[in-house]
Amino acid sequence: MNQPVTRASVYAFYTDALQRGRNTAENLQAATSERFNTLLESITEATPRTALDLGYGAGTYTIALARAGFDVVAVDQIPCDPLLRRLDGAGDWAHRIEPRQCLAEDFTIDENFGVLVAKDVLHYLARPSVEALLTSAVAHARGENYHYLEVFTAITRRSADGQLLRIEGEASYSPESFRRRIQRIYQGWDLTLLWSKHAEQDSRTGLNCFEAIRATVIAANQAA
Ligand SMILES: C[S@@+](CC[C@H](N)C(=O)[O-])C[C@H]1O[C@@H](n2cnc3c(N)ncnc32)[C@H](O)[C@@H]1O
Numbered sequence: 001m002n003q004p005v006t007r008a009s010v011y012a013f014y015t016d017a018l019q020r021g022r023n024t025a026e027n028l029q030a031a032t033s034e035r036f037n038t039l040l041e042s043i044t045e046a047t048p049r050t051a052l053d054l055g056y057g058a059g060t061y062t063i064a065l066a067r068a069g070f071d072v073v074a075v076d077q078i079p080c081d082p083l084l085r086r087l088d089g090a091g092d093w094a095h096r097i098e099p100r101q102c103l104a105e106d107f108t109i110d111e112n113f114g115v116l117v118a119k120d121v122l123h124y125l126a127r128p129s130v131e132a133l134l135t136s137a138v139a140h141a142r143g144e145n146y147h148y149l150e151v152f153t154a155i156t157r158r159s160a161d162g163q164l165l166r167i168e169g170e171a172s173y174s175p176e177s178f179r180r181r182i183q184r185i186y187q188g189w190d191l192t193l194l195w196s197k198h199a200e201q202d203s204r205t206g207l208n209c210f211e212a213i214r215a216t217v218i219a220a221n222q223a224a
Contacts, residue, residue: 002166003159010124010167011077018058018082025200025209026120028057032064035194036117036148039218040068046144048114054104054133055121059083059097062117066096070115074099075107105129109136116147123152123212127171127181134185138221147186147219152198152212153178160205175213182217192218 016022023029032040051070053062055077062074062083074083080099087094100107104118105125116137122130130151137147153173157165166172173181179193194216202209 002164005157005165005167007124007168014057014076015078018078021058021082025202030060032060033119033150035216035218036061036064036119039146039148040064040115043068043115043146044144047146048112048143050111050113051115051117052109052113052137054107054116054118055124056083056099057120059086059099061119062097062099063087063090063093065115065117066093067091069093069096071096072098073113075102075104077101077103104133107133109133109140112140112142112145113137114143114145116145117149119148119150120152122149123155123171123173124167125171126169127173130171131181131185134182138185138189141221143221145221147189147217149215149217149219151178151215151217153215155210155212157210158208160202160209162207175215178215182215182219186217186219188221190220190222192216194218 017024017028049070051065051072053072053074056062056074059074062072065072074097080101083099087097104121153175159165175195196214198212198214199208200210
């Protein structure tokens with residue numbers, strides 16, 4: 001049977017890892033992906049220079065967006081000080097970043113963000129929250145907007161002693177249920193959906209502690 005993991009322990013895990021600048025099995029300190037870099041380089045002046053990064057973690061995607069000239073609202077459940085420390089003494093672009101300590105599901109999207117990034121975070125939310133967030137981002141999109149999402153589906157988690165784990169309230173999408181919802185939410189947008197297998201190892205046991213199919217969504221609103 002799946003053992004429940006509380007949301008409080010997910011909060012404690014990320015707060016500790018990010019306060020200490022610790023890397024984790026998921027590679028929290030990783031650079032931005034090639035797919036994201038290619039997307040960012042392709043964005044023209046037709047896209048509003050505002051961005052939202054949901055679940056920014058160490059802030060790597062937030063920083064890439066700010067360096068590219070976007071004013072970024074960076075949302076994460078963890079305290080803002082690890083990101084603020086990272087920005088301290090950085091270039092002028094650092095002033096374009098507004099960190100907010102807030103649950104993604106409590107963040108109201110009521111403005112037009114030219115770029116929305118949500119990488120490796122939406123699977124933690126309940127399905128209605130994921131869908132409400134994306135739906136309101138789509139409803140407020142004006143001009144050439146881009147959404148870059150990486151979302152884990154078909155997740156299997158195991159404790160060090162091999163017990164199956166699940167996080168309370170998490171979306172638990174199958175690839176098919178996720179694909180259907182994304183196609184419905186992004187009707188009229190150019191949609192690219194890519195799938196890849198993903199696994200993370202427990203450094204103590206060498207065994208897989210997390211396996212999933214990662215969906216990468218690149219949605220472009222060219223309608224303007
Ligand atoms: C796997 S990390 C991803 C960090 C970053 N997006 C990246 O890919 O480098 C997940 C992040 O999501 C945050 N998170 C998880 N659930 C959240 C929620 N409900 N609301 C806001 N942030 C959340 C965690 O605190 C953590 O910083």
